[in-house]
Amino acid sequence: MPLFVLSCTDREGTLEKRLATRPAHLARLQQLDAEGRLIVAGAMPKDPSNPQAGFYGSTMIVDFDSREALDAWLQDEPFLKEGVYSHIDVKPFNKAFPQG
Numbered sequence: 001m002p003l004f005v006l007s008c009t010d011r012e013g014t015l016e017k018r019l020a021t022r023p024a025h026l027a028r029l030q031q032l033d034a035e036g037r038l039i040v041a042g043a044m045p046k047d048p049s050n051p052q053a054g055f056y057g058s059t060m061i062v063d064f065d066s067r068e069a070l071d072a073w074l075q076d077e078p079f080l081k082e083g084v085y086s087h088i089d090v091k092p093f094n095k096a097f098p099q100g
Contacts (some may be wrong), residue, residue, distance in 0.1 A: 001063045003039060003093040004070055008058040008079065011086040015054045024078040029060075037063040039095070057085065061093055 010018065032038040039061035047053035058079070064070040070090065079085045 001037070001065055002067075003061055003063050003095055004067070005091050005093040006058075006060040006062065006074075007089040007091075008060070008085045009087045009089075010055050010057045010084055014084045015052070017082055018055060018079065018084045021078045021082045021084060028077070032062060039063060061095075067092075 029038055029041050041058065041060040041062075043058050044056040045051060045053065046056060062070065064073065067090070074080060074088060074090075077085070077088075080088065
């Protein structure tokens with residue numbers, strides 16, 4: 001299946017909304033992981049030692065049958081629906097390493 005890298009940008013001033021919405025966001029990622037379609041996912045903190053400083057956004061590499069299937073999945077992304085993400089940039093990804 002095709003891989004995609006998602007660069008998700010947080011809207012300024014949404015830290016509280018991000019923290020409140022995080023359980024729903026993580027539940028969807030856990031489902032993808034259980035299906036073997038989540039390669040990597042994580043937040044990009046402004047200060048790794050202080051989550052209260054906020055976040056630049058998130059990065060994910062996911063495995064979907066098509067861009068259309070990914071777009072359909074993204075429509076229900078809690079951080080997007082709740083206005084945490086101002087933008088999600090999606091690009092195709094060819095994994096080279098690690099092998100296997």
